[in-house]
Amino acid sequence: MAQSNPIHDLVAANFGPVAAAYASSPGHANRKALDELVQLVSPTSSDAVLDIATGAGNVALAFAHHVARVVAFDLTPAMLDQTLKTAAERGLTNVETVQGFAEDLPFEDESFDIVTVRLAPHHYADIQKAIDEMARVTRRGGKVVIVDTTTPEDDELHREINELEKLRDNSHVENYRPSHWRSMVESAGLAVAHESVGLYTDDFKMDFSDWVERIRTPDPEVNELRLRFRSASPALAKSIHLEFAGDRILFVWDQVTLIATKK
Numbered sequence: 001m002a003q004s005n006p007i008h009d010l011v012a013a014n015f016g017p018v019a020a021a022y023a024s025s026p027g028h029a030n031r032k033a034l035d036e037l038v039q040l041v042s043p044t045s046s047d048a049v050l051d052i053a054t055g056a057g058n059v060a061l062a063f064a065h066h067v068a069r070v071v072a073f074d075l076t077p078a079m080l081d082q083t084l085k086t087a088a089e090r091g092l093t094n095v096e097t098v099q100g101f102a103e104d105l106p107f108e109d110e111s112f113d114i115v116t117v118r119l120a121p122h123h124y125a126d127i128q129k130a131i132d133e134m135a136r137v138t139r140r141g142g143k144v145v146i147v148d149t150t151t152p153e154d155d156e157l158h159r160e161i162n163e164l165e166k167l168r169d170n171s172h173v174e175n176y177r178p179s180h181w182r183s184m185v186e187s188a189g190l191a192v193a194h195e196s197v198g199l200y201t202d203d204f205k206m207d208f209s210d211w212v213e214r215i216r217t218p219d220p221e222v223n224e225l226r227l228r229f230r231s232a233s234p235a236l237a238k239s240i241h242l243e244f245a246g247d248r249i250l251f252v253w254d255q256v257t258l259i260a261t262k263k
Contacts, residue, residue, distance in 0.1 A: 007125035008075060008101060010171035015055070015076050015215075030201060034062040037118070040194070041145055041259065043067045047113040050137060052102050052130075053120030057083025057095070063116070064092045071112075072097045073105070102130040110139040118147040119200075122165070122175050128184055135188040138262045144190055149200055150256040151175045157239050161253070164228060167221045168212055178256050190260035200255040205241065208249035 037059070043049065047067040051060035054072035056079055064070045064087070072083045072095060080097040087095040100106050102117070103126045115134045124130045134144050149165075151158040158177060165172040176184070178197055185192055200206070208229065212222050229249045232242055243250040 005125050007123065007171060007173060015079060015171075029056070029058050030203075032203065033201070034058060037145070037147065037257070038062050038066060040257070041114060041116075041143060043114055048111070049114045049116065050105075050107070050112040052105070052115065052117045052134065053123070054083055054097075055079050055120065057086055059116050059118045060095060061087055061090060061092060063114070064095050067114075068094065070095045071107075073100060073102075075099065075101060101125075103133060104129075105133045105137050107137045109136055110142075111137050113139055113142045114145065115142070116145040116147075118145075119149065121146065121148045122173055123171050124173060127173070127176070128187065131184050131188045131190075135190050135262060140262050142262050143193075144185070144188075144258075144260045144262070146181065146185070146256075146258045146260075148181075148256060149175050149253040150181070150197060151177055151254065152239055153177050153179060154235075157236060160233075160236050161240070164225060167225050167228075168217050169215050175253070181256055181258055185258060185260050189263060191263055192258060192260050194257070194259040196257050198255055198257070199241075200253045205243065205250040205252045208251070 043063060043066045045066065045068060048069045049060070049063045049067050050071045050073060051063070052073050054060045054074045057072050060070045060072035060083060072080065074080050077099060080099060083095070083097055098106065102124055115138045117134070121127060121130065138144055151161045162175055165175060178195065182192060182195065208226070212225065226249065229242065229251070236242070240251040240253065
């Protein structure tokens with residue numbers, strides 16, 4: 001059994017009190033994006049699905065309508081409580097929750113047909129170990145589905161974007177580049193069947209105020225972030241589609257989607 005480390009403790013402290021906000025977050029709960037992901041994965045009615053770092057259960061509940069069983073797995077009890085609450089509101093009876101660390105999944109080898117994670121790996125304390133665990137619990141021929149915010153391959157943009165994320169949320173570890181993702185997935189013995197890079201939200205931009213308020217970023221960091229966005233280099237501004245509308249700061253991250261199969 002893995003032991004908690006400082007990153008796990010920060011994640012629990014930061015996200016536990018704001019579970020409800022992630023059930024209605026415009027990006028995390030984007031029904032269009034969730035439906036498109038389910039369609040891309042093409043689950044069957046007999047599939048067993050594991051959704052790791054489920055947060056408020058957005059992905060788990062989206063798949064629950066199409067499969068036999070879903071296990072929503074998360075480090076934070078409040079997030080799991082929110083998942084069950086929303087499942088009950090939607091009349092879903094095939095969803096269960098399990099608490100634990102992504103780096104040490106409490107499941108037998110080859111237990112699931114589909115293993116998913118969305119918008120969470122940038123918080124993992126040991127990213128390669130977590131991916132190895134995803135591969136371990138996936139059945140032969142099954143699918144590992146990863147969706148997360150990413151950065152350009154450019155070193156300076158990679159550094160700047162991760163600094164912004166870390167200022168906003170001190171449990172952030174790293175947004176990984178697509179090339180890094182491919183390497184990590186293949187190192188886990190998985191074969192990449194689909195890879196695409198798009199926008200975290202393609203039908204609207206993130207609002208700076210909502211972004212910092214959702215995770216309760218402290219005022220000094222909010223002020224520093226506001227300054228960095230206002231003084232962003234042309235390359236950074238272009239990369240994140242930065243826009244100013246009066247006092248509002250609007251932007252969007254890149255997002256990578258990987259579907260890999262277990263050989």
